[in-house]
Amino acid sequence: MSPTRLSTVVLDTHDAHKLAGFYLRLLGYVIRAEEPGWVLIGPPDGGTALSFQTEPAYVPPEWPSRWPEEQQMMMHLDIEVDDLETETARAVAEGATLHEYQPQDDVRVLCDPAGHPFCLWRQE
Template sequence: MSPTRLSTVVLDAQDAHELAGFYLRLLGYVVRAEEPDWVLIGPPDGGTGLSFQTEPEYVPPVWPTRRPGEQQMMLHLDIEVDDLDGEVGRAVGLGATLHDHQPQDDVRVLLDPAGHPFCLWRPTQPVG
């Protein structure tokens, strides 16, 4: 067994609890821990979590390219779905925005309410 393991990925936002609420509804996760400026959510049956921390000076990232003086995208979440169009509609209904730039037919790039890019995708061929 490895002496280290990834426990969570942390996303900054103006309001950690608001952004956590979006991902709770999108992913069907549960709250595992919370503090006034931090929330940890994760799958109900265990596994790697997703955390959010309030950063008052948070600036949304820019994607697909960095423009001078704007926050560069550092990471994005890939979320596998069975029904791409249906899940895009559901995500938009929860507060996401469909990005103007869509580079692939089997992937949709969206922005969460804090402006973080994330991708909904469906496999075009069996994975594994």
């Protein structure tokens, strides 16, 4: 085994518990650990997790970039789905918003309730 391994990706937000709830519903994950201002979720059978950290000064990212002084997107999540239209509608029903810019036919760019862009995509 490698002496290092990626265990989680952390997303900052105004409310860690609220954003964790969105991804719990979207991905079917479970809570692995939580404390005030921080939540760790992951697949029920193990695997790489997502963490959410409350950051009072959080500024939602802007994508695609328009102005250099705006908070830029530094990363995003790619989530593979079997049915792009159904899962896009479900994500919106859970609180995501469909982004106005859609660069590809087999990908839907959405923003989570805290404004982080993420992509739903299907293998063609």
